[in-house]
Structures are given as structure tokens and as C-alpha cells.
Amino acid sequence: MVGIVLVSHSWKIAEGIKDLALEMAQGFEGIRCAAGLEDKTIGTDPIRIMEAIQDADSGDGVVVLADLGSGVISAEMAIDMLEGSVKVQLADAPIVEGAVIAAVEASIGSPFEKVLEETEKTREFHKVQS
């Protein structure tokens, strides 16, 4: 199954998104949070993100979702540091909507490319009908 890593500055944000995603993908065990610093203060840490990706990978690849700013830079750095040892990509998607869709797709056993594609479609989700 494809794994998912949630990268946020805030430990609470990531844990909250994980809870929300698991409501739609009950029993899915492939989500990891790499959020906040070790002492749970605000921040991002590329090393912990890298370890979370390795931990989330069951051989089918990992989709990463990040919040803003250094969340993105740190996620990219973590992926570079893995040097291709894990099939992994940062999704170009909002982290809340993306995580919910990614968890649903991954939990039904979709392959990496499909999970990533569906996750990135959330970029086009509208909240107001024009």
C-alpha cells in the first residue's frame, strides 16, 4: 500500500489532519506525521521527514503533503536526501484536502501514480461556486 507523510510546522495540525483523513479511510495504517520539532514546538525538520518517509514506505511508494514555506523546502530536502531509495513525491496539493483523498485512495490499494494523481486533483476543488 502507498504510504502518506504529512509535513506541517505544527504537530497539532498534522495530527488533526491525520484524524480527519482516517475518518474516511478507517483502518489505514500508512499515514505518518512529520510535524513540529522534536519538543513539539513549531518548525519543520528534514531529517525527521526523511525518517517518516522511510517508515511509511511498504515498498509501494510514499506521497508527501506539506503545509507552507519551510514545510515545502524541508520536504524537498528530505526527498533529495533519500537519493532515490524510496519512490516518493511531494504532492502539489493543499494538505487537508490532499491528505483526505490520498488516504482514501491509498486505503483502497490504488498504485502510487493513481494516489498522487487523485491527491493533486484537489488543487482544483472549489469552495464557492462561481
Next chain:
Amino acid sequence: MPSRVYECIAKINDTIQANKDFLTDLDREIGDADHGVNMARGFHAVTEKLSQDETDIGAALKKTGMTLLSTVGGASGPLYGTAYMEAGKVMAGKTELTAEDFGQILDVAIAGIQKRGKAERGEKTMLDALIPACETYHAKVAEGADLVTALDAAIEEAHKGIEFTKTIRATKGRASYLGDRSIGHQDPGATSATLTLETVRDFLKA
């Protein structure tokens, strides 16, 4: 007695600690008010994790970069972390720093920061201090200047770079959310980068 490279990095830590509130205040104006706090936490961790006996400049810089990466917390973690790690590659196995080495350090540090932050000059980032400083450094060394003399001239350009960041709008980082409101404030990253160069110069001069 601690090695020279340890002492130099410890001096950078002293500078960062002394300017912690200043850097954070600059970041409060246009960002998330964490630059000084983050850098101070990172460099404090560096002085604890780096062996005082380390004489291999490359190994010391690599260790510094890796530590910043996991302890800074903000974008400066991966940015400065990459800069120090790239500098570490240039200095691997070396125990002396030449003028040429320092030019290469600036080159690879800037390239690393650009790759990681996807930024160019003129976007109100540390690159606005570092790129002109690097250009001047190389020009001075080409004229035959020694490391400290070239670095002196480079730091002057870095200060002009800081002044320049006051005149422009941020297009990278948290400050870019402010749009034109970012104009008038100097960039915290350009400031910490310049403080670092000054500390290295003062250390080499002493």
C-alpha cells in the same frame, strides 16, 4: 584547547546569540518572528554536538550543516544547513583555509541556497547580500588580495545588499504574503548572512 575551526564556529554562535532578538525583531516586521530564535537554537545545538577537537574543516562544516538542518526549524534550517554542508564538501580533509577555498565556499553555498530555495537575486532574501559579496570577493582575489582584504570588500557589498532589500518587495518566503507591505524592511536572512561573514572576517583577523 578547541580547534581553530571549532573556535570560528563558536564565534558565529556568539554572534547569532548576541543578535537573536535583533534578527527576530526584523522577522517580526515581515515574517513569522522566528529567525533569531531559530538560528540561536540551531547554533547552540551546533556548539554542543560539534567536537572541540575536530580539525578537519570539512567535517566540522558538514556536522554544522546537519545539526542546523534538524534543529533550526524554519526555512533557514535547510538553507543554512545546505550552505554549510556544501562548504563541507569543498573543505573535506583540509585543516587550512586559503583565499581560493573561501571563494569556492561562497560559490557552493550560494548555489546550494539557490537550489533549495529556488530563489534569484532581487527577491529579498539572503542571496541579495551573498551574491554581490561573492562577486566582489572573487574580483578582489583576482587582483591579488588576501582572504581578509577580499572579505572586507565583500562585506561592504553585503551591507549594500541589506540596504537594497529594504527597497524591494519579497517574492519568496513568508514575507511574500505581505506584498508591498514588505517594502521598507530589511531582510532578516540577508542580515544573518552578513553577520556570519563579519564574524569569520573578525576571527581570521584576530
